[in-house]
Amino acid sequence: MSAQADTAPGVTPAPSESGAEARRLTDIVFRVRELGIVGALALLIAVTAILEPRFLNADSLRNLALNAAIFAILAAGQTLVLITRNVDLSVSSVLALSAFMAGTLLSDHPSLPIPIVFLLGMGLGAAAGSLNGFLVTYGRVPALVVTLGTLYALRGVAFLWTDGRQVNAETLPDSFLNIGTGSILGIPTLALIALVVVLIVGQYLRDFRSGRELYAIGSSPEAARLAGVRTGRRVFSAFVMAGALAGLGGVLFTARFGTVDATAGSGYEFTVIAAAVVGGVTINGGSGSVYGAAIGALLLGTITSSLIVLKVDAFWQQAAIGTLLIVAIAFDRWIGLRLDAALRQRSARRAG
Amino acid sequence: MSDADATPLLALDHAEKRYGAVRALREGTLAIRPGEVRALLGENGAGKSTVVKVLGGVTQPDAGRLLVDGEEAVFHSPTDARDAGIAVIYQEPTLFPDLSVAENIAMGRHPLGALRRIDRKALHREAAELLQRLGVRLDAERPVRGLSIADQQVVEIAKALSFDARVLIMDEPTAALSGPEVARLFGVVRTLQERGAGILFISHRLEEVFAICQTVTVMRDGAVVSDEPTAGLTEDDLVRRMVGRDLDALFPKTVAEIGAPLLSVKRLTREGVFTDVSFEVRAGEIVALAGLVGAGRSEVARAIFGVDKADGGHVEVQGRQLPNGRPTAAMAAGVAFVPEDRRQQGLVMDLSIKRNATITSLARLTRLGLIGGKAERIMAEDWAQRLQLKFHSLNDSVGTLSGGNQQKVVLAKWLSTEPKVLIVDEPTRGIDVGTKAEVHRLLSDLAGQGLAILMISSELPEVLGMADRVLVMHEGRITGEIPRGEADEERIMRAATGRTQAAAA
Numbered sequence: 001m002s003a004q005a006d007t008a009p010g011v012t013p014a015p016s017e018s019g020a021e022a023r024r025l026t027d028i029v030f031r032v033r034e035l036g037i038v039g040a041l042a043l044l045i046a047v048t049a050i051l052e053p054r055f056l057n058a059d060s061l062r063n064l065a066l067n068a069a070i071f072a073i074l075a076a077g078q079t080l081v082l083i084t085r086n087v088d089l090s091v092s093s094v095l096a097l098s099a100f101m102a103g104t105l106l107s108d109h110p111s112l113p114i115p116i117v118f119l120l121g122m123g124l125g126a127a128a129g130s131l132n133g134f135l136v137t138y139g140r141v142p143a144l145v146v147t148l149g150t151l152y153a154l155r156g157v158a159f160l161w162t163d164g165r166q167v168n169a170e171t172l173p174d175s176f177l178n179i180g181t182g183s184i185l186g187i188p189t190l191a192l193i194a195l196v197v198v199l200i201v202g203q204y205l206r207d208f209r210s211g212r213e214l215y216a217i218g219s220s221p222e223a224a225r226l227a228g229v230r231t232g233r234r235v236f237s238a239f240v241m242a243g244a245l246a247g248l249g250g251v252l253f254t255a256r257f258g259t260v261d262a263t264a265g266s267g268y269e270f271t272v273i274a275a276a277v278v279g280g281v282t283i284n285g286g287s288g289s290v291y292g293a294a295i296g297a298l299l300l301g302t303i304t305s306s307l308i309v310l311k312v313d314a315f316w317q318q319a320a321i322g323t324l325l326i327v328a329i330a331f332d333r334w335i336g337l338r339l340d341a342a343l344r345q346r347s348a349r350r351a352g
Numbered sequence: 353m354s355d356a357d358a359t360p361l362l363a364l365d366h367a368e369k370r371y372g373a374v375r376a377l378r379e380g381t382l383a384i385r386p387g388e389v390r391a392l393l394g395e396n397g398a399g400k401s402t403v404v405k406v407l408g409g410v411t412q413p414d415a416g417r418l419l420v421d422g423e424e425a426v427f428h429s430p431t432d433a434r435d436a437g438i439a440v441i442y443q444e445p446t447l448f449p450d451l452s453v454a455e456n457i458a459m460g461r462h463p464l465g466a467l468r469r470i471d472r473k474a475l476h477r478e479a480a481e482l483l484q485r486l487g488v489r490l491d492a493e494r495p496v497r498g499l500s501i502a503d504q505q506v507v508e509i510a511k512a513l514s515f516d517a518r519v520l521i522m523d524e525p526t527a528a529l530s531g532p533e534v535a536r537l538f539g540v541v542r543t544l545q546e547r548g549a550g551i552l553f554i555s556h557r558l559e560e561v562f563a564i565c566q567t568v569t570v571m572r573d574g575a576v577v578s579d580e581p582t583a584g585l586t587e588d589d590l591v592r593r594m595v596g597r598d599l600d601a602l603f604p605k606t607v608a609e610i611g612a613p614l615l616s617v618k619r620l621t622r623e624g625v626f627t628d629v630s631f632e633v634r635a636g637e638i639v640a641l642a643g644l645v646g647a648g649r650s651e652v653a654r655a656i657f658g659v660d661k662a663d664g665g666h667v668e669v670q671g672r673q674l675p676n677g678r679p680t681a682a683m684a685a686g687v688a689f690v691p692e693d694r695r696q697q698g699l700v701m702d703l704s705i706k707r708n709a710t711i712t713s714l715a716r717l718t719r720l721g722l723i724g725g726k727a728e729r730i731m732a733e734d735w736a737q738r739l740q741l742k743f744h745s746l747n748d749s750v751g752t753l754s755g756g757n758q759q760k761v762v763l764a765k766w767l768s769t770e771p772k773v774l775i776v777d778e779p780t781r782g783i784d785v786g787t788k789a790e791v792h793r794l795l796s797d798l799a800g801q802g803l804a805i806l807m808i809s810s811e812l813p814e815v816l817g818m819a820d821r822v823l824v825m826h827e828g829r830i831t832g833e834i835p836r837g838e839a840d841e842e843r844i845m846r847a848a849t850g851r852t853q854a855a856a857a
Contacts, residue, residue, distance in 0.1 A: 208469060212451075212459070219448035226442065227459045228430050286451075
């Protein structure tokens with residue numbers, strides 16, 4: 001009815017125009033998706049700063065960046081997996097294994113070149129990721145189940161391996177600890193590493209065939225198969241990359257905190273998934289960006305910090321993050337429905 | 353032009369394929385030669401789509417040979433088929449809704465720039481050129497989500513043309529297209545043909561077959577029954593080869609007394625999907641809702657039953673208005689809905705036959721909050737007998753039954769609610785011929801008992817054989833209402849393709 005009213009009968013509006021209109025519309029929506037979270041972040045910082053001006057001093061901003069860095073790296077890995085309509089819950093256990101390995105290696109052999117430690121940590125993560133990927137793609141077990149299993153199993157391995165021991169900062173070389181706490185030109189090294197990782201993963205997803213194929217698989221697995229995408233191989237590689245990034249996160253965890261035991265990173269998996277989802281990565285795959293996920297990690301970290309600064313009870317922090325998550329998902333769904341309806345009506349108008 | 357002695361680019365030799373108990377392909381022998389446009393005809397369920405899937409590498413034949421350039425080959429995946437130069441346009445668009453039109457076309461073959469990065473400019477330019485060649489003005493950068501079926505089909509075609517295919521297989525590419533779009537598609541097909549490509553063309557529109565095909569293969573019940581040049585044949589000849597049996601024998605339509613209207617649909621609208629749909633179904637009447645795939649028929653049924661919310665208009669059952677978007681209210685008012693996809697929407701595949709059959713009547717089987725096991729079994733046994741269900745044990749999971757028997761369980765499930773209005777969406781899709789006739793007889797009997805039946809069907813023989821009245825939809829509107837006596841394939845197809853002004857009341 002309304003679709004008819006806009007155009008005189010028999011007159012077809014120039015289709016290119018309606019196509020451009022639809023594009024403009026979606027452009028705005030996608031901008032809104034990432035703008036929304038940037039706006040939320042700005043609002044949060046502004047409100048906290050008004051209530052407690054010390055929140056904006058250099059030290060606390062440094063802390064914000066440091067806290068978010070490891071989560072941003074993990075969220076980048078999680079995004080790779082989520083985009084393919086899978087999930088990796090095991091990241092926190094992989095992180096613990098890699099963190100403990102890096103710690104013990106450097107304690108026992110302080111002369112070991114640091115890049116080697118990073119490579120080993122990422123290699124360990126990649127190995128765990130390939131176990132996940134193998135079970136998901138060749139075992140055809142849902143990712144939720146597989147990675148829930150490896151979440152527990154690898155944490156168990158961490159307990160067996162550490163056997164109650166812990167790595168302490170004083171046994172680690174300073175050059176290594178500097179990566180976690182030092183700065184380059186006033187910017188925390190850790191944050192720079194996270195930025196580089198996010199940019200690399202972001203470029204991969206945007207500009208490389210295999211990156212685009214991850215979106216295709218998540219958007220429609222059947223269509224991807226018919227288009228000749230090797231879906232198994234791609235999903236497998238997404239898990240390996242996510243694992244490697246969790247391994248990297250583990251080494252950085254050791255560099256930042258110095259103290260590592262078997263419980264390192266417990267509970268990170270949900271924070272990471274929450275960060276990605278808040279950042280606009282849909283749990284059903286096919287859309288979202290690693291930049292959004294990284295900003296999501298920053299937002300979650302900032303909430304925690306500002307609640308501490310504002311002396312809000314720790315129990316409320318959890319509730320606040322939960323609420324934000326639900327609001328983000330509801331917002332995303334609402335935008336999606338609006339977009340669907342708008343695109344549907346535009347196509348209808350064109351046909352009418 | 354084609355040379356009958358040339359080595360076929362692609363051929364099937366005595367291919368067979370079975371899905372569980374159903375032999376989808378019994379005898380597939382077919383060759384596509386360079387410069388040849390070959391039609392593949394047959395009723396729905398004749399095995400055409402299975403042939404397409406085998407040629408496209410989606411499934412592997414159980415027996416027989418696949419030949420590429422005369423050499424035996426095995427396609428393990430669609431990628432293998434594509435690497436052999438075979439492009440397939442499937443009946444149902446298989447696109448990525450979240451990605452742009454250009455990416456949908458180029459997926460896996462994006463143009464690359466320095467460092468193997470995707471060259472976005474080239475990607476969009478190439479897509480725009482292809483779309484222009486097809487004569488459509490679609491924005492290559494917009495997402496596919498929200499495109500009409502016709503536009504989605506255009507994207508499918510562009511996808512298939514985007515690499516230089518030696519063999520192009522098109523499974524009803526024109527079903528959703530308008531006249532000028534079809535003409536442009538045929539232009540492209542002729543260009544490919546002149547370049548020596550081979551084309552396999554599947555369509556239900558016989559005039560299209562005569563317009564562009566030199567040869568025609570006809571299939572019936574899973575087997576190839578004829579292979580000949582189109583020159584010298586008439587449409588009647590082709591129809592006779594396709595049907596190959598007497599229509600009346602297959603559709604045991606009994607005359608039922610037509611009573612008062614039970615279902616009235618008034619100006620029902622769901623924006624962008626269907627518009628201003630009004631009709632009535634009376635007691636004892638079977639009304640068929642015909643039309644092409646994507647015309648909005650299933651969507652109308654879903655809105656009547658309340659699965660989808662309508663944006664305008666309403667539905668009345670026996671004069672009482674149904675609340676919008678509430679299936680439970682529709683069920684309480686006596687509406688039953690047998691959906692198109694029985695595996696996904698009609699049955700719980702892992703549950704037993706018994707549980708599936710009684711799942712809609714649990715309230716009546718329940719005492720003090722507990723389901724009476726004996727009452728449940730008796731009810732299931734009763735329906736199994738009435739519908740002549742072929743099964744081993746009522747406790748077997750419903751997934752072990754053949755398609756036809758599964759459909760009977762879905763029918764039992766709904767008939768046990770003692771409905772007044774029965775909506776069936778594609779009641780015989782994927783069912784073998786024998787069971788088909790049983791389902792038809794059952795529907796006919798039910799109408800005789802005074803039910804109002806709305807039957808959505810894409811199979812014209814079924815529509816013509818079963819319906820007292822045929823409503824035809826085209827692009828979301830009812831474009832024809834044809835009484836049984838005047839209904840024929842041509843009139844229905846004309847309304848279904850929007851080439852009529854005779855709008856229904």
